[in-house]
Amino acid sequence: MNETVMKLGSCGKCEQCPVHHRSICRAASAEAMQELSRLSHTRNFEKGTVIVAQGDEADIVGNVVSGVVKLTNMSMSGQQNIVGLLFPSDFFGRAYAETSRFSYEAATDVTLCSLGRQAFEGFIARHPEVEHALLLNTLDELDAAREWAAMTSCHTTMQRVATFLFILSQRSDNRFCHSGDKIPHVIIALPIGRRDIAAYLGTTPETLSRNLQTLVRKQILRPIDTNHFELVNASELVELTGEMREDLESMYGTGKLKA
Amino acid sequence: MNETVMKLGSCGKCEQCPVHHRSICRAASAEAMQELSRLSHTRNFEKGTVIVAQGDEADIVGNVVSGVVKLTNMSMSGQQNIVGLLFPSDFFGRAYAETSRFSYEAATDVTLCSLGRQAFEGFIARHPEVEHALLLNTLDELDAAREWAAMTSCHTTMQRVATFLFILSQRSDNRFCHSGDKIPHVIIALPIGRRDIAAYLGTTPETLSRNLQTLVRKQILRPIDTNHFELVNASELVELTGEMREDLESMYGTGKLKA
């Protein structure tokens, strides 16, 4: 790596971004990428920080580089519904809107590659190939959101829990576990607390906890600590989702868990 | 109307379309509109017809001109979940995908303005202003889908029913009812059958029916015929939704009931 080039701040930054080949930036031409490098900057947020509040000016957009962002919708009763989770490489923020209809909150410590919304809109107007990528990305997210909505409205709680865990198990940031056995098992890391997961799945922490314990009793999961489970029997987990594996994988592949 | 011009088939057709000022076509320049007139044609589908089946080649896109289209997702168990409803002026089909992840089915007799998917993709590439409109439209739909998903996952059945009815009551095609009283009441027209509404709301026809009858007993609704109710007490209906009125109205404003 050429440190001099990096210090100039206008070249190469994006090429070294760990997610640039998966985010919408992948569509950017070399020149566009240089311009992006100038316009964008990474920002860190501590767990729990509200990055954009519901109703606020939606003046930041960008990509999640690391960590998990919660998308939430506050209802009148003061109850916060989790509308989606954003993982690394997911696009973040709401282009072309004055205010945000949702809150964006750091569910873990988060690194974002951010730029001003209006700067982004100008950039996109100059680079149709990126606008096109954003369109494709948004269409995929819409499909995923609809599929998730279908999931939640017609399935039992256990099916939703199993689906959620399966999707989490497919994410790349899971370490393997060599517990002396021949086959390495995936470690499922729950990125957020039980309360939030329950809200996301449309249930209560109590019911979620019971379902998780049922999975442990069935030897499908093995608890490591509160937020980590070893996935012992993936195929039985898929059984419990009541969906076809391909459908689940397509949900993962394009929608990356966003609802 | 100039019939001669209409018969030429290449001019003016779209200008007379009842939804062209609300659909994404509104962004099209005069030339683009002419090209659209050439490329598109209206098609009628009887109630119940499957227009595009899940997994099929998604080779038709367009706009709903009249009627209601059901977006459905068949789960492994054979159960069909309703993922969204498309009303006049809503965009229809899935651009940039080989196959459709959902089925599109005529919920009522339907008129579509359709064109081939690839023709549409080519058209859009030549007319960036339309691509941009499609992007804006898709972003709005995504917000609406997420909001609907949040709705369905955290509310009781009655809250979902009340929300659905409230949104319907906001639709412009509702006539007023002067029943001798001073205040005219809105007539809520259920565009589709109970079975479909129930699937959309993630419940069963039986439970839906019970909830509707409860609303009638509470004097919030008054039945006119099977598919029409007079909304007697709108504010109590809003109470039952548990949402803020503004939120509901924004949902109507942009999302038009799509999930």
Add this chain to the structure above:
DNA sequence: CGCTCATTTGACAGAAATCAAAAGCGGTGG
């Protein structure tokens, strides 16, 4: 009229929310 299909109503069982309390975990300060 008799047919079919959609909707409503009833009875019941099962699932999940609620209420309540115990256990686990991570801090802080003595």
Add this chain to the structure above:
DNA sequence: CCACCGCTTTTGATTTCTGTCAAATGAGCG
């Protein structure tokens, strides 16, 4: 190091809701 506190998670008991099964009613139609 330990005790204390606040928090999250788990477990238990109970009630409420909703899905299921079944039957009655009503609407549209030849």
